[in-house]
Amino acid sequence: MANNIIDRRKNGDMRNPGTKSSGNRQKFIKRTKKEIRKSIHDSLGDRSIKGSGDSQDVVINRKGIDEPQFTHNPKTGSRDIILPGNKDFVEGDQLEKPKGGPGQGSGGDKASNEGTGEDEFGFALSNDEFVNILFEDLELPHMISKENKAVQRYEISRSGYTTVGTPAQMNLEKSMVNSLGRKIALKTPKLKKIKELEEELDNLKKFFYKTTQEQKDGTEEWARYQEIEEEIRKLRIRANAVSFVDPVDLRYNNFTKKPAPISQAVVFFIMDVSASMTEQHKDLAKRFFMLLNLFVSRKYKKVECVFIRHHIQAIESSEDEFFNSRDNGGTIVSSAFKLSKEILADRYSPNEWNIYFAQASDGDNWDQDNEELLNVLSEDILPVTQYFSYIQVGTKRHGYYNSGNLLQEYVKLEANHKNIITKHIEDTYDIYPVFREIFKIRGKNE
Amino acid sequence: MIYILCLEKYSKLEVKMSNLIYTGSSWNFDKLYRMMDACEEIAINDMGLDCFPNQLEIITVEQMLDAYSSVGMPLMYNHWSFGKSFIQNKQNYSVGRMGLAYELVINSNPCINYLMEENSMTTQGLVIAHAAFGHNHFFKNNYLFQQWTSPDAIVDYLLFAKKYVRECEERYGTDAVEETLDACHAIQYQSINKYKRPNKISAREEIEQQRTRSEYLQSQVNDLWRTLPNSKKKEDKNLLEKGWPAEPEENLLYFLEKHSPILTSWQREMCRIVRRVAQYFYPQYQTKVMNEGFASFTHHHIFNELYNQGKVDDGTMLEFFKLHSSVLYQPSFDSPNYNGFNPYALGFAILKDIQRVCTEPDEEDKQWFPHLADTDWRITIKDIAANYRDESAILQFLGPKVIRDQGMFNLHDEIHYDNYLVTSIHNERGYKKIRKNLAASYETAAMIPDIQITNADITNTRDLTLLHESYKGKRLDKKTADQVLSHVQKLWGYKVKLYTMNDNTLLDVYECKQLSNSKVGTSPLDDHGDQWN
Numbered sequence: 016m017a018n019n020i021i022d023r024r025k026n027g028d029m030r031n032p033g034t035k036s037s038g039n040r041q042k043f044i045k046r047t048k049k050e051i052r053k054s055i056h057d058s059l060g061d062r063s064i065k066g067s068g069d070s071q072d073v074v075i076n077r078k079g080i081d082e083p084q085f086t087h088n089p090k091t092g093s094r095d096i097i098l099p100g101n102k103d104f105v106e107g108d109q110l111e112k113p114k115g116g117p118g119q120g121s122g123g124d125k126a127s128n129e130g131t132g133e134d135e136f137g138f139a140l141s142n143d144e145f146v147n148i149l150f151e152d153l154e155l156p157h158m159i160s161k162e163n164k165a166v167q168r169y170e171i172s173r174s175g176y177t178t179v180g181t182p183a184q185m186n187l188e189k190s191m192v193n194s195l196g197r198k199i200a201l202k203t204p205k206l207k208k209i210k211e212l213e214e215e216l217d218n219l220k221k222f223f224y225k226t227t228q229e230q231k232d233g234t235e236e237w238a239r240y241q242e243i244e245e246e247i248r249k250l251r252i253r254a255n256a257v258s259f260v261d262p263v264d265l266r267y268n269n270f271t272k273k274p275a276p277i278s279q280a281v282v283f284f285i286m287d288v289s290a291s292m293t294e295q296h297k298d299l300a301k302r303f304f305m306l307l308n309l310f311v312s313r314k315y316k317k318v319e320c321v322f323i324r325h326h327i328q329a330i331e332s333s334e335d336e337f338f339n340s341r342d343n344g345g346t347i348v349s350s351a352f353k354l355s356k357e358i359l360a361d362r363y364s365p366n367e368w369n370i371y372f373a374q375a376s377d378g379d380n381w382d383q384d385n386e387e388l389l390n391v392l393s394e395d396i397l398p399v400t401q402y403f404s405y406i407q408v409g410t411k412r413h414g415y416y417n418s419g420n421l422l423q424e425y426v427k428l429e430a431n432h433k434n435i436i437t438k439h440i441e442d443t444y445d446i447y448p449v450f451r452e453i454f455k456i457r458g459k460n461e
Numbered sequence: 462m463i464y465i466l467c468l469e470k471y472s473k474l475e476v477k478m479s480n481l482i483y484t485g486s487s488w489n490f491d492k493l494y495r496m497m498d499a500c501e502e503i504a505i506n507d508m509g510l511d512c513f514p515n516q517l518e519i520i521t522v523e524q525m526l527d528a529y530s531s532v533g534m535p536l537m538y539n540h541w542s543f544g545k546s547f548i549q550n551k552q553n554y555s556v557g558r559m560g561l562a563y564e565l566v567i568n569s570n571p572c573i574n575y576l577m578e579e580n581s582m583t584t585q586g587l588v589i590a591h592a593a594f595g596h597n598h599f600f601k602n603n604y605l606f607q608q609w610t611s612p613d614a615i616v617d618y619l620l621f622a623k624k625y626v627r628e629c630e631e632r633y634g635t636d637a638v639e640e641t642l643d644a645c646h647a648i649q650y651q652s653i654n655k656y657k658r659p660n661k662i663s664a665r666e667e668i669e670q671q672r673t674r675s676e677y678l679q680s681q682v683n684d685l686w687r688t689l690p691n692s693k694k695k696e697d698k699n700l701l702e703k704g705w706p707a708e709p710e711e712n713l714l715y716f717l718e719k720h721s722p723i724l725t726s727w728q729r730e731m732c733r734i735v736r737r738v739a740q741y742f743y744p745q746y747q748t749k750v751m752n753e754g755f756a757s758f759t760h761h762h763i764f765n766e767l768y769n770q771g772k773v774d775d776g777t778m779l780e781f782f783k784l785h786s787s788v789l790y791q792p793s794f795d796s797p798n799y800n801g802f803n804p805y806a807l808g809f810a811i812l813k814d815i816q817r818v819c820t821e822p823d824e825e826d827k828q829w830f831p832h833l834a835d836t837d838w839r840i841t842i843k844d845i846a847a848n849y850r851d852e853s854a855i856l857q858f859l860g861p862k863v864i865r866d867q868g869m870f871n872l873h874d875e876i877h878y879d880n881y882l883v884t885s886i887h888n889e890r891g892y893k894k895i896r897k898n899l900a901a902s903y904e905t906a907a908m909i910p911d912i913q914i915t916n917a918d919i920t921n922t923r924d925l926t927l928l929h930e931s932y933k934g935k936r937l938d939k940k941t942a943d944q945v946l947s948h949v950q951k952l953w954g955y956k957v958k959l960y961t962m963n964d965n966t967l968l969d970v971y972e973c974k975q976l977s978n979s980k981v982g983t984s985p986l987d988d989h990g991d992q993w994n
Contacts (some may be wrong), residue, residue, distance in 0.1 A: 018497050018593075019571070020490060020517040023524065024578060036527045036547040043544030046639070082542055083647050083944035085910040085929075085937055092935035093875045097899040099802065100793020101868035101886055109880040110872070138548045 043080070044144065050075035051140070052148055056447060070139040077136045150310050153454040155280060155318070157401040157434070158369050169272040180267025189266035197264060198257055205254040212243050212250075219243070279317040280369035280401075283355055284308070284337065287376035289326040289346040292408075299408040299440050300375035301338055306450055307373055308334070321358060325351040327381075331358065348380045348421065349388040356395050365399035372396065375406040378421040385424055393428060403435040404453045410441050480771040486780075488582040493517065496586045497593065503766045504594040504759065509839055512597040513572040513612065517589070520575050526550050528565050528575060532742070535567055536619050538626035538734065540642050563784075566592035568600040568745075570612040583780040586773075590763040595756025602847040603752070605744035615741060622734045629727050640951070641728050645714060645735035647948040651912045652714035652736040653743045655905070709913040709928065712736065713949070716914050722923060723954030732952070747905060750851040754808015757789060758816075758842065761809070791867065802899075810863045811854070812842055818860065829860055856900035861892045869895050876934075906932045912959070923955035931963035937971070947973050 044051065054073045140148075176189055219240045223231055231237040284307070286300050311318050322337035324330050326344035329351040355372070363370060380388065397403060407422045425437045438449045482499050483492040497517070504510045520528070530547035531537035563584055567573040574592045576585050600606050630638045645652075710716040717724065718732035745752070764781050767773045773781075791806040792798040818826040819838035827834045833841055845854055864887045871885035871894060885891030885898075901907060916926040927949070929937060942959065950957045950973050959971040 018494075018501065018515045018517070020493055020497070020519070022490075023518045023520050036530055036544060038539050039530070039541060039544030040547055041544070042539060042541035042635075042639075043548060046541045080541075080545055081944065082643075083941040083948070084650060085648075085912060085945055086941050087910060087932070087935045088938040091876065092931070092933050093873070094933060094935075095884070095898040095901075096872045096874060096881075097802075097869055097895055097902065098794035098872060099791055099867040099869055100795065100799075101870040102793075104870055104883045104886055106883060106886060106891070108883040110883070111880055112874075136545075136549075138552050 044140075047075055047080060048148065050079060052151075055145070055149060070141050071145040072137060072139050073145075074135050074137040077134050080136060146309065146313055150314055152456050153310060153314070153451065154456050155282070155311070155315065155369070155371055155402065155454065156457055158280060159401075169274060171270050171272055173268065174271045175269050176266040177269040178263075178266065180269070184267045184270075186266050186268050190260070190264050193264040193266065194260050197261060198259075201257045202254050205250045209247055209250050209254070212247050216240065216243050216247070279319070279367065280315065280371060281319045281321060281363045282307070282311055282371040282373060283358075284320060284322045285351045285355070285372065285374040286322075286324055286337065287326075287346060287348070287379070288324045288342040289379065290343045291346060291379040292377050296377045296408045299443065299446065300406070302443060303375055303406055303408075303440065303446050303450065304373070305338065306446065310450075310454065319363075321355075323351050323354060325354075329354040346376075346379050346381055347384045348376065349384050349391050352388065352391045352396055356391065359399070369401045370399055371401055372403040373406070374404070375408060376421055377409050378407045380421050380424075385421075389424060389428065393432065397428065397432045397435060400434055403432075405435065405437045406449065407437070407439045408441075481774055482767070482772045483582055483777075484774060486581040486583065488580070488585050492582055493576075493585060493589070496582075497589055499767060499772055500586070500590045500594055500763050503763045504590075504598075507766060508759070508762065509843065510594055510598040510759070511601055512594055513570045513601055515574060515593040515597060516571040517574050517576055517593065519578055521578055522554070525565065525575060525577050526554060532738075533565055533567065534619055535569075535573055535616060536623055538619070538623045538642075539630075540626075540646075541639065542643075542646065563788075564588040564592045566596045567615075568596075568606060568610055568612050569615050572597045572600065572612075581780065583777050584784060586777075587760050587764070587781060587784055590760035591756045594763065595759030596752060598759070598843075599748070599752050599755050599846050602843070603744070603748060603850075604848055605748055605850055609744050610741050618737065622738070625730060625734065629731070633727060638731070641731045642735065644948040644951045645732055647945045648713045649735050649739040650909045652712050652732075653740050654712050654715070655743075656711075704916050705919055706914070706917065709915045711911075711913045713912065713914060713927075714739075717949075717952045720917065721953050724952065728952075744850075746908070747850045747852075747903075750802075750804040750808040750811075750903065751846065751849060751854050752808070753805045754810075754812050755842070755846045757785075757805050757809040758812040761785065761813075793868070807867075810866065811858050811860075812845065814860045814863050815841060815845065815858055817862075825861060830858075851903040852900050855903060856896065859896045859899065861887075864892055864895055869899070871895050871898055904932075906930075910935075910937060925949070925953045925955065925957045927957065927959040929959060929961040929969075931961055931968060934963050934968075936961055936968055939969075939971075942971050943973070946971055 051073055054075050055071075058073075176186060219236055222236055223240070231240075284304050286304060288297070292300070308320065311320060320334065322332050322334055324332055324337060324340070324342060325346075325348065326342055327347045327350065328344075331354065332340070351374075359365070359370065392403075405422070405425050422437055422439065425435065428435050429437065436453055438453060440446055440449055482495045497515070504512070526547060528535070529550050530543045532543075537543060563577065563580060565575040572593065574588065574597075576588055580588065600610075600612065606612075626638060626642075706716075714732040714736035718729045718736070721729075724732070764773070764778070764785075768778050789803065789806045789809055791803045792800075815830075815833065816838045818830050818833050819836050819841050822830070822834035845858060849857065869887055870883055871891065873882040873884045875882070885894045887895070905911075911930045911932065913928050913930070914925065915928045916924075918924045918926075927946075937959075946957055946959055957973060959969075960967060961969040961971075
């Protein structure tokens, strides 16, 4: 009997089951996407979302993924059950039926140990899958491609192959394919000819079988014989002279510079870190910004972020400082935008960059600063900005904001500027819906 | 003195060592080959087993989960439900709620055995003895497998099915394919020929036939559903009076594939694929106990023989018994782990008891199994493996000793009473009844509702009527029955009714209230444009 052991662990052929289920898994996720999105949406307040690392558990309703079969209703029909492990029963003993139906043991109630109910299906999404679904239909609005004639930008990109180049750019695969082709093309006819001649030679050898040199000399055949030998010798030399690699074979990777349309963007993160921001406020603001940061870094390659914290003074900080450092003090919001203005002038020309602002605050501002703030916004910031979003954090009471009145001030701006949006976040459950609303994909005319 | 004794012992050990197939717990390919040869020697020469050639495949945990999810097949067409079970299995495995099977074996020729790389050498040995020889022999010799499955062709057929489904997805869209497969899956267990034996054809023939069949089928259907008056009026009248089909059809997908008025040819092929795969598994769930029992019996015998021949050491045997007893663990009915009879334990107990009856029968055995006492146990055991399924094997070979050992008792559940009644226990009066009722619980009808197509009104409303023949007064679960029915309706295109009958009494009527607009196909009667491409 031919027995055989095969190691299936590494190879990726079709029979290898290791690559099999990913397609089915994707089908499953596609089918349940709506449910998954809803589940993510509902549970977002409780999650910590990170750019990488752990998988995310989601729980979805079983409804769409039922696989119904005809089954017997266990509560119907009389039956005889054979069970093992009798200890002291005798014939005629009666046992009380468990409540909730005649199912044995655990009974009918299936509040399982999975932490999910009977109608729910829990599983883990990888972080990538999770984030993709999270940001699926969101975008930075009004992004346009800006080209600045004065400052030409170039992109270097691959564009085929050339016959000249530096050795470092040599494409070995292409070159060897050419070499092979050339060798075949140049050698084959000669070898073919040699073969033909050798056949003729064999015939002549047979012809001369057991003849002496004297008999051969002077005959036409003998002359031909020598002629063929000479020709084969020459052909051999020429066939061998076909070089292994010839300069004409060589191909080099070609790179060209192309003027690049610039659709780059910068997002300003502006967070109030003054004393009036309570821990809860800061937490809400940071959660919002983390989501935004993740969104921007996941969806866009060419988007830069500028992080600005402010109390009475604005400081540009690194991403890490922005999310982690602690400050205190009064509040002058305009300081942040004055700093932004400087940064814009310095590094991000509106001709070249799409500019986005995201600001979060509890709405408190030093009263005297409001006018200046509105001025700097409407004069310097909003005209060059693609989209400005303002988030006010904190609880609402009796229709008024517990904290400051910045929101009311910003609403005034909305009348003259179409590119500003203001939202209010009361607790963690609001963050994702508000975020979606701010960055949902819009129609062209909006 | 002590020194000499030690030396003597040591030298004995030396002699024994040289005979060992392996030592230590880690495996390598060399050890596996030696183990396989040693097992084969015992399986073939001692037990006289008759097996397909074996192909052992080393796989990872991930791959095992994968194989689990596609119902244990080496390849399968793609469907979201396999993704669902993959996700579920992986989740259960990763939180430690589920252990993985040590082995998975496929009824194909050559017989494919999966070995997980995590297994210790002894586990691999157990798997080889259990699956590569036990299951393998069972697959090759059991009459059900011989009749219903074609191990030579299954892998090729699945390859064809996978390719066909993928092509359909590209051509008709994944949603349409998914919807059709969903509907087919819902009635796959009612799409098995229980009596009529299918033709065995090779995969290549299958592919060739597929092309001609799709055209032929469609022409047949159109003829059946001809709306214009037919010249053969007599036949029409016959149909009207007698009802059609003349005989009830037990294979729902077969019927729908051949006669549904709305399916297009590729959808008919889907019906065929699903029912062929379902048919392939039909013997497996009828022989679960005997198949596992025989495989366990085989590994038990092989390992004991290996030990007797000095080919495995004491440590190996200890590990073997630990594995063996955990696989064959039977929790009692009041244990929280109880989940019905463990097929490994029950099958092994029955076969081991029969072996004992053959070799050293006592008075009781002679009374119960007069024809078995003092026969060659090898022949008897192989005969059981070849000619019985669970129900018939239990009915014939469950002896009083097994009933006593396991403390089996019969609990009667009368639906209107508040209490269960213990009607039989393991005593003279109870043995036969316990045996009969245990066997009955392995009847197919006890596990899978028996549903047939009894009438299709082809002349008027096009209503389809299904009949559920109740098993001992059991009714269907209403919720799932309604769902399945709506799937059937999708495949049939017109109203579908289901009756539950118990000894000529009507128990339930199910009917889909509204005809869903989303039929899976367009009617060939309405639209001739699309399906001939």
